[in-house]
Amino acid sequence: MGGFELTLDTLRDLAEGAAVLGTGGGGDPYVGRLLVEQQLRAGRAVRIIGVDELPDDALVLPCALMGAPTVFHEKLPGAAGIVTALRTLEDRLGRRxxxxxxxxxxxxxxxxxxxxxxxxxxxxxxADGMGRAFPELQMETFAVMGVPGSPMSIASDHGDAGIIDAVDNRRMEMLARAVTVQMGGSAYICDYPMDAREVRRTAVPGTLTLAARIGATLRQARDDHRDPFAALTAMLADTIYSHGVVLFRGKVADIERRTVAGFARGRVRLTAMDDPGDQMEIVFQNEHLVARRNGQPAAIVPDLICTLNSETGAPVTTEALTYGQRLTVYAISTPRIMRSPEALACFGPAGFGLDDPYVPVEQLVGGP
Amino acid sequence: MGGFELTLDTLRDLAEGAAVLGTGGGGDPYVGRLLVEQQLRAGRAVRIIGVDELPDDALVLPCALMGAPTVFHEKLPGAAGIVTALRTLEDRLGRRxxxxxxxxxxxxxxxxxxxxxxxxxxxxxxADGMGRAFPELQMETFAVMGVPGSPMSIASDHGDAGIIDAVDNRRMEMLARAVTVQMGGSAYICDYPMDAREVRRTAVPGTLTLAARIGATLRQARDDHRDPFAALTAMLADTIYSHGVVLFRGKVADIERRTVAGFARGRVRLTAMDDPGDQMEIVFQNEHLVARRNGQPAAIVPDLICTLNSETGAPVTTEALTYGQRLTVYAISTPRIMRSPEALACFGPAGFGLDDPYVPVEQLVGGP
Structure with a gap:
């Protein structure tokens, strides 16, 4: 079997790059990285493979931790629940x-x-089904291209497990969300069971190596005292996330945050360092949804809007936003698979109740 | 196969008797009776059998509609969901x-x-697992005697289905309750999968025919212009619910009702017809929990406290209580299987957070 074995160095890069792709949400990968490090130090191996390395009919079971990212920090996830989720779905399907x-x-x-x-x-x-982070289970390229999320499995670290077989992916999200709350605010899931042929058709390819490359680029720029944003833009140019662009540099002037129906909703306003009249406002629901410069959209979901430390390029999540922080707002174009009319209906502006039409970030602000 | 085939007449008696056993809660069987009538009129048959008629290893799957009784009246249940619940659990178990x-x-x-x-x-x-009505899934003789409720299935009338495999029956109740809410406030379930040997060991026997006999007794007393309560007491004497006793006759002076965490909680106060200083107060959580006459307990859960129309003996649910109504409070002793220390810990006074000790109704007020 091909692919590559995960090293501790690659893991660290991957975690930082994944936080960039988290666009302010998605939960800080730090705790998750520690869990993986523990595994690697215990002598276990993780092999990352391209989807082309699997035969057409190989069963692939995607997995995740569902729930409010804030809970992950208070309730350290273990490995038992995720294995339970996998075995529960395997048993339901009668296949490994x-x-x-x-x-x-x-x-x-x-x-x-x-x-x-x-x-x-x-x-x-x-590969993955979001190409970034999104707050709900139906916001998946898998779903957009007709793969049912059900049957899905859901499990806690305490031995509780369940199967949800919903009539559509939105109902699945609602049912799984209710179970997650009862499981203590977070739960392990396996959903969108697929064969490798379907993964090839519907997934965003190469996103784990993309995250690792983003992390490595930021690390090397720091080590070499180079501009991390210019390095990132150069690196992205040869990927399917081809346009990386600095939207704004400023400091945090105002933050509004509230937790509504299990989501972190709010907005952050930045003012330019040299011109307080030049402002950018970002609206978020877990993840950043739209960035407006002086009232005009500069980038909008599903394009990625990242809030990065202006010195180091390190990603800053919405929980970590503080008054006076110096941030660079950096946008990344999403790949074509995430911009079809069906994809935009699911996780574009309309999917989040925004009135703004979707305009690709490279058209809004020009390419690099 | 033995047993008997359900007729329309027996069905009507059974529904009225089941409402008596509902002790003020459990949901009015009227709508459910119409569903069964529809089936019988369409030429389908229902066979009721004694548990002794099944071989030891025959699989029995108990079923119910879960949710707030008030919802059942607004959202007419269909037959599709209950069949889905059955098939979902059969598939999980790999047996019919x-x-x-x-x-x-x-x-x-x-x-x-x-x-x-x-x-x-x-x-x-x-037979059944409650011998009456109780508000939660772990309040079962099955549970008390060590049968796990999991795996259980849960289904809506819209095609959604799920399996819950909880570490204990209380966790199962919490998870299923959350799913029920998401399914619109009511959901079909199959739980406590058992073989017939286990049903014989753990179920309250003969409760469907008991309900039918209670209904028939009340109907015949009405037809013959006899006292329905005396007839009921005479009929119960030769069953495992041996003590039936009139606790109080009065009219409703005061009702307090609120919906808390999905339960109908409250109290009703009655005053005697001839002596306003003689009062009975009944506290309920869906079902009547304790009846106190002038402050002294007269009957307490799991013994049955029934509010019946003083003229006809027809059962009155807590939703139907109105000021000035003339009611007879009638208590029925529960069978021995429901009075073990383990049973009382689960669905006795302590199970409902009441401080009163359990004293059998026949000791509190004397037999008939």
Whole structure:
């Protein structure tokens, strides 16, 4: 079998890059990274493979931790629940998985399949269904291209497990969300069971290695005292996330945050360093949804809006936003697979109740 | 196969008797009765059998409608969901059921297994796990005697289905309750999968025929212009619910009702017809929990406290209580299987957070 074995160095890069792809949400991968490090130090291996390395009919079971990212920090996730989720779905399907993969490559959920891979020996497919982070289970390229999320499994670290077989992916999200709350605010899931042929058709490819490359680029720029944003833009140019662009540099003037129906909703306002009249406002629901410069959209979901430390390029999540912080707002174009009319209806502006039409970030602000 | 086939007349008696066993809660069986009538008029048959008629290893899957009784009236239940619940649990177990049975013989849930029996041809075992109505899934003689409720299935009328495999029956209740809310406030369930040997060991026997006999007794007393309460007491004497006793006759002076965490909680106060200083107060949580006469307990859960129309003996649920209503409070002793220390810990006064010790009703007020 091809692919590559995860090292501690690559893991660190991957975690930082995944936080960039988390676009302010997705949960900080730090705790997840520690879980994977623990596995690697215990002598277990994680193999990351391209989806082309699997035969057409190989069963792939994507996995994630569901729930409010704030809970992950208070309730340290273990490895037992994720294995329970896998076995529960395997039992339901009457088949064993040939591989796992991330449902969501952005943020914390980039790490969960690595833990599962280490625990079970299953390879982890280098692809995902969001190409970033999104707050709900139906916001998946899998769903957009007709793969049912059901049957899905859901499990706690305490031995509770369940199967949800919903009539559509939105109902699945609602049912799984209610169970997650009862399981203490977070729960492990395996959903969108697919064969490798379907993964090739519907997944965003190469997103784990993309995250690792983003992390490595930021690390090297720091080590070499180079501009991390210019380095990032140069690196992205040869990927399917081809346009990386600095939208704004400023400091945090105002933050509004509230938790509504299990989501972190709010907005942050930045003012330019040299001109307080030049402002950018970002609206978020877990993840950043739209960035407006002096009232005009500069980038909008599903394009990625990242809030990065202006010195180091290190990603800053919405929980970590503080008054006076110097941030660079950096946008990344999403790949074509995430911009179809069906994809935009699901996780574009309309999917989040925004009135703004979707305009690709490279048209709004020009390319690099 | 033995047992008897359900007729329209027996069905009507059974529904009225089940409402008596509902002790003020359990949901009015009226709508459920119409569902069964529809099945019988369409030419389908329902066979009720004794548990002794099944071989030891026959699989029995108890079923019910879960949720707030108030919802059942607004959202007419269909037959599709209950068949989905059965098939979902059969698929999980990899075995077909030989019979179904009520989880709860009191109130609305006496009718659901009859609908399932008519739809599938499965016989319905004449026994249940509550011997009356209780508000939560762990309040079962099955649970008290060590039968796990999991795996359980849960389904809506819209095609959504799920399996819950909880570490204990209380966790199962919490998870299923959350799913029920998301399914619109009511959901079909099959739980406590058992073989017939276990049903014989753990169920309250004969409760469907008991309900039918209670209904027939009240109907005949009305037809013959005899006292329905004396007739009921005479009829119960030769059953395992041996003590039936009138606790109080009065009119409703005061009702307090609120919906708390999905339960109908409250109290009703009655004053004696001839002496306003002589009062009885009943505290309920869906079902009546304790009746106090002038401050002294007269009957307490799990003994049955029934509010019946003073003229006709017809059962009155807590939703139907109105000021000035003339009611007879009638208590029925529970069978021995429901009075063990383990049973009382689960669904005795302590199970409902009451400080009163359990004293059998026949000791509190004397026998008939």
């Amino acid at each position: 998985a040939a591989a796992t993969m991330p449902i969501e490559c952005g943020g914390f959920n980039s790490m969960i399949p690595l833990v599962l891979g280490a625990e079970t020996g299953l390879p982890v497919v280098d | 059921a030989a019979a179904t049975m009520p989880i709860e013989c009191g109130g609305f849930n006496s009718m659901i297994p009859l609908v399932l029996g008519a739809e599938t041809g499965l016989p319905v075992v004449d």
